[in-house]
Amino acid sequence: MKDYLPYGRQSIGEEEARRMRDVLESDWLTQGPKVVEFEAGLNDLCGSRNAIAVSHGTTALYLACRAAGLGPGDRFLTSPITFVATANAGLLCGAEPVFADIDAKTFNLDMDEAIRVVKQDSRIKVVLPVHMGGRMCGMEQLATACRENEVTIIEDACHAIGGRWRDSTGAWHNVGDCAFSDMTCFSFHPVKNLTTGEGGAVVTNDDELASRLRSLRNHGITRDPTRLKEGREPWHYEMHDLSLNGRLTDFQAALGLVQIDKLPRLKKRRQELVRRYDEAFADLDGVTPQARPVEDDSCWHLMIIRTRGRTGLYEHLLEKGIRTQVHYIPVHTQPYYKEHFGTRRGDYPVAEKYYAQALSLPLFPDLSDADQDRVIAAVREFHQAAGDG
Ligand SMILES: Cc1ncc(COP(=O)(O)O)c(C=O)c1O
Structure with missing residues (x-):
């Protein structure tokens, strides 16, 4: 068979294998202490307050849309040039897609056009800018317009983790610091900048959104004593939302921790x-x-x-x-x-x-x-x- 040069591939070495093996030999395989460590590593990397590791970038986008309250009767705006997962996240919430054209040079949303559409359409509740190939969108402009129109910004940064960009005041920002958005989503698919095999995360500086995301990642269940409506038994949990299992495993998190270092x-x-x-x-x-x-x-x-x-x-x-x-x-x-x-x-x-x-x-x-x-x-x-x- 011909030996093809691929367009993208992971860089995984002995250290990743060793750290994953340690987890596989431990008692805990599903979401546990390594996921907590991985989330802390993501916060350090991005400069965010909360990181919620999930099973895929697609899950990250879907749960972020759910946390934003996107639902039937609402609309969301994104770029036509993205993986279908970005727009599907909104569809899975029952909302209707709206697109705006792209910029011919950056391949990102044409921000003037996107803002014009957001201002015209009061049913748009969420905007998902996509940082194509790792190139940041014009976030400052978008944030100003969205704030005025009470629109939630969810960055699709599946391509962009690890990057930095400079705002109009000259300040540098890490991708994922959410300085101009409500939430930022990542994918850790093998061809991405860092991988956990399959995996994803949402980062946010909003503690309320973070708490909703944590519950949505786990079937809409909460064990938080300040939120429980009924029982107080030590085993008690309550389902407050309809959701799915969106968790990452601890052995994937161990892989991700080495990748963050690298x-x-x-x-x-x-x-x-x-x-x-x-x-x-x-x-x-x-x-x-x-x-x-x-x-x-x-x-x-x-x-x-x-x-x-x-x-x-x-x-x-x-x-x-x-x-x-x-x-x-x-x-x-x-x-x-x-x-x-x-x-x-x-x-x-x-x-x-x-x-x-x-x-x-x-x-x-x-x-x-x-x-x-x-x-x-x-x-x-x-x-x-x-x-x-
Ligand atoms: C821009 C973009 N959004 C969303 C996704 C979905 O991520 P995942 O494959 O981890 O579900 C990807 C990656 O495939 C992507 O490139």
């Missing part, structure tokens, strides 16, 4: 690789990488380029043993959305044009310079043959 090194390598790609493509007319912030300390999850010959390039790279991906098929063009919400191709032209040109090249911390050079040479070869170079 994240600075993993981030540095991701940044180096992105810089090398950007430099290599600077003179290539047919290739435009995602726009970087002026002072960039993002933890880049994806190396997304726009290219005129996207499908041809995808096939050319595959022939050379290099796998790439397309992030993402616009959500509003998915059959389910078209059938249930009447969205149509043509609704968000910037997003659709982006989709026709987007390709994510291999980017992961263990990608060697030699393998990256092979990708760069193959991209250049394709474009030079097309007369772009």
Whole structure:
């Protein structure tokens, strides 16, 4: 079988295996003391007050929407360029999706457009900005508009953990400090910046939301004596909400703790690789990488380029043993959305044009310079043959 270079993969070593083995040999496998430690590690990393570790990024987004009180009759706004899980989280609450077009250079929501829609539509209760590939959205602008309209902001930072960005006063923010949002959601899927196999988390500075999230992660059950309505027996628990089992296991948390320690090194390598790609493509007319912030300390999850010959390039790279991906098929063009919400191709032209040109090249911390050079040479070869170079 041909040995393909993947577009993303985890970096897991002996230390992760050792720490997971310790948990597997202990008495506690499901959510327990390691999850508590992992949550403390996430708070340190993000600068947040509360972290709630859950089973998947999808669960994080769904429970965050539930904690925000999103339900039937409400609407939520997100980007058409995201994984379906972002918008599905709102749908699973019974709410109706609203999209706004994207910015052609950052691939994030066009914030002017998103704010215009939020101000016009009083049924929008939640906005989910998505930090595509690790690039932060314009959070300050959005926060001002949402505060005025009593709209909850849930950041989909599934791509962005470990990054920092600078606000308009010059202050640096860690992704997940929730300085301009109510909650931030992460995914720890293997290709993400840090992994627990499958896993996710919500971070928030709001203690009330945190308490709701903890209960929603555990079937809507509470044991908090200040909240109990009826019994006082030592075994007593009460279900106050309808929810599911969204817990992470302790052995996954042990893996995540090692990954948090490694994240600075993993981030540095991701940044180096992105810089090398950007430099290599600077003179290539047919290739435009995602726009970087002026002072960039993002933890880049994806190396997304726009290219005129996207499908041809995808096939050319595959022939050379290099796998790439397309992030993402616009959500509003998915059959389910078209059938249930009447969205149509043509609704968000910037997003659709982006989709026709987007390709994510291999980017992961263990990608060697030699393998990256092979990708760069193959991209250049394709474009030079097309007369772009
Ligand atoms: C932007 C975005 N949102 C949500 C998710 C869902 O995360 P998970 O796969 O951990 O459920 C992902 C990852 O797959 C993602 O990339």
